[in-house]
Amino acid sequence: MNAKRPINLQWLQSGGCGGCTLSLLGAETPDLFTVLEGAGVNILWHPALSVESGEEAKDILDKVLAEEVELDIFCLEGSVLRGPGASGGFHRQSGSGRPMKDIIAELALIADYVLAIGSCAAFGGITAGGGNPSDACGLQYDDEVCGGLLGADYRSKKGLPVINISGCPIHPDWVIGTLMQIAMGEFDESQIDSLGRPKSYVNHLVHHGCPRNEFYEYKASAQHPSQLGCLMEHMGCLGTLAQADCNTRLWNGGGSCLRGGYACINCTASGFQEPGHAFFETPKIAGIPRGLPMDMPKAWFVALASLAKAATPKRLAKNAVADHIVVPPFKQTEKKT
Amino acid sequence: MKQRILGPFSRVEGDLEVKVDIDGDRVKKAWVTSPQYRGFEQILHGKDPRDALVYTPRICGICSVSQSMASAAALACAQGAKRPDNGVLALNLMLANENVADHLTHFYIFFMPDFTRSVYQRETWHEATANRFQASKGTATAEVLPARAEFLHLMGILAGKWPHSLSIQPGGSTRAVDRQERSKIITIIHSFRRFLENHLFGDKLEIICALNSAAALEKWRYAQGPDKSDFCRFLHIAECLELDKLGRTANCFMSYGAYLGIGGEHFLDRGVWSQGKISPLNSEAILEDLSHSWMSNRNTPRHPFDGVTRPNEEAENGYTWCKAPRLAGEVMEVGALARQLIDGHPLILDLVAHSGANVRNRVIARLLEIARIVPAMEAWARQLKPELPFYIHHSMPDEAQGAGLIEAARGCLGHWLKIKNGRIFNYQIIAPTTWNFSPRDRDGNPGALEQALVDAPVRDGEIDPVSVHHIVRSFDPCMVCTVH
Numbered sequence: 001m002n003a004k005r006p007i008n009l010q011w012l013q014s015g016g017c018g019g020c021t022l023s024l025l026g027a028e029t030p031d032l033f034t035v036l037e038g039a040g041v042n043i044l045w046h047p048a049l050s051v052e053s054g055e056e057a058k059d060i061l062d063k064v065l066a067e068e069v070e071l072d073i074f075c076l077e078g079s080v081l082r083g084p085g086a087s088g089g090f091h092r093q094s095g096s097g098r099p100m101k102d103i104i105a106e107l108a109l110i111a112d113y114v115l116a117i118g119s120c121a122a123f124g125g126i127t128a129g130g131g132n133p134s135d136a137c138g139l140q141y142d143d144e145v146c147g148g149l150l151g152a153d154y155r156s157k158k159g160l161p162v163i164n165i166s167g168c169p170i171h172p173d174w175v176i177g178t179l180m181q182i183a184m185g186e187f188d189e190s191q192i193d194s195l196g197r198p199k200s201y202v203n204h205l206v207h208h209g210c211p212r213n214e215f216y217e218y219k220a221s222a223q224h225p226s227q228l229g230c231l232m233e234h235m236g237c238l239g240t241l242a243q244a245d246c247n248t249r250l251w252n253g254g255g256s257c258l259r260g261g262y263a264c265i266n267c268t269a270s271g272f273q274e275p276g277h278a279f280f281e282t283p284k285i286a287g288i289p290r291g292l293p294m295d296m297p298k299a300w301f302v303a304l305a306s307l308a309k310a311a312t313p314k315r316l317a318k319n320a321v322a323d324h325i326v327v328p329p330f331k332q333t334e335k336k337t
Numbered sequence: 338m339k340q341r342i343l344g345p346f347s348r349v350e351g352d353l354e355v356k357v358d359i360d361g362d363r364v365k366k367a368w369v370t371s372p373q374y375r376g377f378e379q380i381l382h383g384k385d386p387r388d389a390l391v392y393t394p395r396i397c398g399i400c401s402v403s404q405s406m407a408s409a410a411a412l413a414c415a416q417g418a419k420r421p422d423n424g425v426l427a428l429n430l431m432l433a434n435e436n437v438a439d440h441l442t443h444f445y446i447f448f449m450p451d452f453t454r455s456v457y458q459r460e461t462w463h464e465a466t467a468n469r470f471q472a473s474k475g476t477a478t479a480e481v482l483p484a485r486a487e488f489l490h491l492m493g494i495l496a497g498k499w500p501h502s503l504s505i506q507p508g509g510s511t512r513a514v515d516r517q518e519r520s521k522i523i524t525i526i527h528s529f530r531r532f533l534e535n536h537l538f539g540d541k542l543e544i545i546c547a548l549n550s551a552a553a554l555e556k557w558r559y560a561q562g563p564d565k566s567d568f569c570r571f572l573h574i575a576e577c578l579e580l581d582k583l584g585r586t587a588n589c590f591m592s593y594g595a596y597l598g599i600g601g602e603h604f605l606d607r608g609v610w611s612q613g614k615i616s617p618l619n620s621e622a623i624l625e626d627l628s629h630s631w632m633s634n635r636n637t638p639r640h641p642f643d644g645v646t647r648p649n650e651e652a653e654n655g656y657t658w659c660k661a662p663r664l665a666g667e668v669m670e671v672g673a674l675a676r677q678l679i680d681g682h683p684l685i686l687d688l689v690a691h692s693g694a695n696v697r698n699r700v701i702a703r704l705l706e707i708a709r710i711v712p713a714m715e716a717w718a719r720q721l722k723p724e725l726p727f728y729i730h731h732s733m734p735d736e737a738q739g740a741g742l743i744e745a746a747r748g749c750l751g752h753w754l755k756i757k758n759g760r761i762f763n764y765q766i767i768a769p770t771t772w773n774f775s776p777r778d779r780d781g782n783p784g785a786l787e788q789a790l791v792d793a794p795v796r797d798g799e800i801d802p803v804s805v806h807h808i809v810r811s812f813d814p815c816m817v818c819t820v821h
Contacts, residue, residue: 015375017817018350019398019500025442026489026499031482033473043473050347051450051472054801057345081373089650090658091373094344094354126395130384133376133648169398169501225511226728252493253486260497260504261511265391267501273392278385323513323726 006042007183009073010064010107011117013047014091014100015127015136016078019169020118021048026252027172035176039183044069058095065106073182074111076104076139079120079127080149083135090134101149104139108150112158113182114139115165117175122164122196123270124148130274138164140196143271160189164196168267173249174201193243195270201249205294206239206257206264209247216240218312219305220320225280226261229320233289236280237263240293244268338365343801344372346809348447350399351816353774355786355805356656359795364805367783367790369774374631374658377821378646381764386412386733386756389764393752394501396766396821399442401500402435402492403745404752404818407766410741411752413507418731422599424509426717427495427727429596429604430522431505432743433714434491437529439746440673440703441488441537443813444567445470445481448700451806452574456796462563462574469570477536477567484532491525494518509728514721522718530711538708539566545708549683551691554701568704580697584789584808588612588693589667590675591772593620593751595744596713599720604713605680605744609664613690615679620742620751622665625767629776631655638663638779641753642738644765658820661775661784662767670694670785671748671772672812674702682709694789696811703813735759745769747813768818786812 013021025032036043045052045060052060063069080101081090088099108114116139119125123143127136138148140162146152148162155161165174178198181187193202210216215230222229231237239247242264246256257264265279266272277283283290292301315327344354354370377396381389393408394401406428413420420428449470457463469477489499495512496502504511514522530542538545539561545568548554554572563573575581594607609616624638632655633647648658663669674694677685684705688698734756741752748769755763775784783791786809793804 013351015373017395017398017401017500019395019401022398022442022500025446025482026486028483028486031479031486033478033482045347047345047347047352048350049446049473051453053345053347053806054343056801057347081375084648084650087650090375090648091352094346094352094370094372095342096344126380126392127375129392130376130380130382133379134374136375168395224728224730225506226509226513226726250493251498252496253490255493255497257497257503259493259512260495260502261513262497262503265503278388279391280385280387323728324515324723 006040007072008044008070009041009075010044010061010071011046011075011077012100012104012107014076014078014104015081015134016118016120016125018048018077020077021046023169024172024175027176032172039180041073041179041183054095061103065110067110071107071111073113073115073179074107075115075117076121077117079124079136079138080104081134081136082149083133105149108139108154108156111156113160113187114156114162115178116140116162117165118170119166119168119267119272122166125168126273128273141270161196163192163198166197166268166270167244168272171201171246171249171251174198197243197268201245202243202268204243204245204248206242206244206246207293208245210239210258211247212258215316215320217308218316219309220312220316223321226323227321228323228325231258231263232282234282235263236265236278236282238266238291239264241291242266242268343805346806348450348810349814349816350397351819353809353814353816355790355809357790357805362795364790364793364795364802367787368656369776369784369786370657371659371774371816371820373816374648374820376646376648378764378766381761384761385759386415386754386761389754389761390503390506393766397815397818398500399439400435400745400747400750400815400818402431402496402502402505403743403750405502405505406432406743407741407750407752409505409507410743411739411754412741414739414741415737415754415756416507416731416733416739418507419729420509421726421729423513423721423725423727424729425597425599426721427510427512427514428505429717430491430714431495433596433710434489435499436746437707437710438485438488440707441481441485444700444704445477447813448810449477449571451803451810454803456799456803460577462577465564466570466574469567480532480536484529488525488529491522494522506728508731509726511728513723513727515723519718519721519723523715526711526714526718533707533711537567537704539569542708542712545705546712550687551684554684571700575697575700580807581692581695583793583804584696584811586670586694586785586788587668588689589669590678590694591618591664591669591671591749592676592679593618593742593744593749595676605676608679610675610679611667619665620740623751623767624663626661626663626778628661628779629654629656630660631658632660641751641765641767642740642755642763644753644763646765657776659771659775661778662772663778666780668775668782668785668788669772671769672699673706673746674699675748676744677702677705696807699811733759747815747818748772766821768815768821770812770814770816770819773812774814774819
């Protein structure tokens with residue numbers, strides 16, 4: 001990539017909520033526009049941030065499609081709406097009436113890098129929930145099945161599949177980190193996992209850095225919302241399976257789902273929107289959670305869990321079902337006989 | 338008579354198309370199209386009722402907490418759930434955090450950049466305005482984004498993250514805060530107050546809240562000077578461009594009432610304001626008309642408890658995915674202007690008495706609301722009692738129904754839910770911009786924006802009339818909520 005020319009980025013939104021852009025706007029130290037300026041990224045048009053509307057906006061897009069302007073990065077936020085039938089009529093571009101899915105496909109063919117921003121653009125996401133009434137899919141995935149709008153064989157002009165920055169929403173750093181790596185010319189296929197997600201954040205588990213880890217270790221579990229205990233046994237938490245760094249990177253100055261008091265729903269995974277059970281309940285077989293921690297043999301989990309339960313300190317048992325610490329850590333003294 | 342199709346519109350949170358008939362230098366008629374359909378109401382059918390708390394915030398990334406609040410309220414209504422005082426306060430703080438951050442984002446990122454357009458380059462205020470409010474590059478953006486991000490640290494504590502939290506529950510909040518966290522919340526709000534007083538208002542919030550008439554506002558503004566603050570800059574532009582004459586509607590306003598206090602009263606009143614008269618809200622009189630929507634089952638307008646959402650792109654006379662909600666057959670305008678009017682704020686009462694609903698008054702009401710809500714947030718944070726509960730658990734009934742009526746930044750947001758056999762049987766949502774950007778109804782009455790665009794001036798040679806942009810964005814539309 002020529003360092004003297006700005007890196008052109010075109011952003012479009014389709015079947016989603018716009019929340020990934022709103023999350024991205026919360027980027028801190030520095031703010032989003034300072035980051036982009038430093039990286040030499042020039043936003044050609046972004047539906048929520050650009051001043052251009054109507055004919056001006058269409059002109060920008062037409063020039064990109066006509067390849068009069070080089071398109072380095074194409075970001076899609078929101079899923080691709082294929083319905084009704086295969087018409088794409090559930091989202092037509094304002095002002096032209098063209099199905100957005102067709103414009104998205106054309107841009108993907110001429111972009112050096114294609115980024116799916118959020119789980120909707122990556123896999124279909126929430127919009128593909130229930131019976132998927134809008135026939136939503138991701139750019140290159142239909143839930144966990146490779147294909148989607150562009151097909152399994154699709155590669156962008158730089159030879160990469162779609163880079164799936166999944167998450168509902170994305171953490172600002174996940175997008176910024178990927179854009180920076182691209183700008184520095186060091187983002188290649190070795191940087192993504194088997195679902196096309198940047199390894200920089202999916203090589204971690206949400207479980208890492210969870211403030212409830214001690215409760216997890218002793219299987220001291222919360223029974224109801226607002227309690228401090230581990231949320232895996234009863235409350236549907238998938239943090240030991242979910243690939244993301246939410247509890248080490250932290251959100252909005254120090255938060256995470258677990259820190260907010262509720263279960264991880266594994267929103268960076270394909271098909272997370274249909275877990276097959278109520279989100280707030282842990283499905284169990286013979287009292288044992290169905291979704292065991294990633295790469296842990298079941299027999300070991302059962303053995304360790306029953307041992308840990310038997311050894312649970314009273315402090316943890318009591319705090320697990322309280323909404324604030326009722327028993328602080330204290331040094332146990334041996335009784336003299 | 339010329340007809341034009343305008344779009345895409347940037348900075349409207351989703352996608353919008355407007356068709357206008359132009360005669361000479363004026364818009365004569367307008368038709369508003371919401372061009373995207375996702376089908377949340379269909380997705381929710383058959384789900385565990387609690388799962389609505391996962392799906393509905395994801396209708397919208399900018400009104401996410403508002404959607405959670407409406408959903409939790411509908412579920413609480415179905416359960417007969419009560420919230421402890423801390424739960425009420427924590428939920429108020431989260432909703433206020435989102436609403437105020439949205440007002441801020443609207444003013445700086447979505448609305449003001451239109452005045453930097455080259456069409457205004459001969460105006461005396463253009464250069465300074467372009468320098469201050471240019472999209473993504475203006476001096477304001479560099480100050481606003483860090484202030485907004487820091488303000489949203491409140492969500493990091495109370496909601497885990499923003500958008501798309503699950504901390505908002507029918508029985509309160511999943512996140513109890515301790516004393517240190519409460520003091521952190523108070524500090525965050527105080528820091529945001531500093532930003533507002535230094536940059537947005539150039540004066541104490543209490544002084545802004547106390548402005549009690551159009552004359553008082555004028556007097557304050559002249560004492561400040563046109564460049565003292567961003568509010569003054571806007572008022573100066575509004576005067577030069579006569580924004581008080583732009584974007585008028587029929588003066589019927591509705592508010593569901595905002596921020597329930599621990600005594601059960603609303604901080605901002607619920608009600609309906611029509612031609613100068615206030616009346617109580619009867620939510621039973623809300624019906625959704627589908628006569629001009631791309632929807633099937635259009636025979637009779639239905640109350641949302643019995644609402645049906647079956648998309649049909651071929652529907653006769655249809656021109657949008659948006660339904661047309663009406664209150665007792667009347668078109669309602671919703672939003673900050675409606676809220677402040679119905680709450681009886683003297684400045685807004687006076688402004689509406691003089692010039693009705695218009696671009697300038699909508700923006701003033703939004704900024705006034707920021708000045709009123711932030712001190713309320715300070716008070717709510719101080720009322721939190723860390724040693725007491727934030728949540729009360731209730732079980733979910735197998736058969737029930739519930740409505741959750743709340744105020745999002747953009748106005749009235751309602752969720753209506755029916756539960757059968759422990760599953761969601763029907764879930765219907767009417768969002769603020771569904772009201773404001775609704776299509777015509779069976780009697781041919783245009784929606785609020787369709788009314789507001791009539792008589793919009795068109796300059797010589799303009800393809801996309803800038804007046805249309807000011808009017809559209811004065812409503813702070815959220816198109817992803819409008820059709821969900």
